[in-house]
Amino acid sequence: MDNQLVSSVSGFSTVDLKLKGFKVYEIETAVSPVPKYSRRDFYKICMISGKTLIHYADKGIELDGTFLFFANPHIPYSSEVLCEAQTGYACLFTEEFLKTHDRSESLQQSPLFKLGGTPLFLLGNDQKEFITTIFNKMLLEQNTDYVYKDELIRNYIHLIIHEALKLEPSANFFKHKNASSRITSLFLELLERQFPIESHERPLLLKTAQDYAAQLSVHVNHLNRSVREVTGKSTTTLITERIIIEAKALLQHTDWSIGDIAYGLGFEYPTHFNNYFKKVTGTVPKSIRA
Incomplete structure (x- = not known):
């Protein structure tokens, strides 16, 4: 669906998007076949509005009505239109465009964009009307010569983000209160940056708690204590869960051989990957592909 929508936008160019940092467009599409699962370069x-099936990471979510969807380029996703027609709006942007300074928190740590966060929100009529107004303002503004256009568009994007954050349960919010929170946030961001695996010829390099501790210049025991204090899980468990999510995505949505997937995820031999996968999930990789 995304490829179809993007190609239908007048004058759309990924090169142009990379130069400007953003692109706003209107969605109008009819029922389409299942799109090819792919990784993208931009946040979205x-x-x-319409009945839609969203495939996000290793999950599928069916929605009917009007909803907001927040897509992270580091987490694979695709969608299927399940109704006669689908309408709406979309905005693509780079992290560099939205972040105004280096100390801004990474979008990958936002409750809306991070793995395991909440990327989908059903909207009521008032919320739909409000966000429609914002998208229309962005559509009008992106073609003007206003000298502060980027700042204005950035503010509009933040308005949509904050409208969604108000819908997010407060228990899911996370603020850094101490050193443990900070080191855990750095670890989770570094973990997410290892993915997606784009080629089995460039395998995953950071696979253990020791690897991540070395990259973060902290002692592994300090990292392990901090991560468990904040998340309730061990560093190894979080690494394992992320590798399994990536493994499932590669098994379900690529034509790579299991051997190539194993190597891409840092396993020297397919048998090691098979044993690892079965130990964690209780099933073998081949069963996921089937």
């Missing part, structure tokens, strides 16, 4: 916020 879209408001869609």
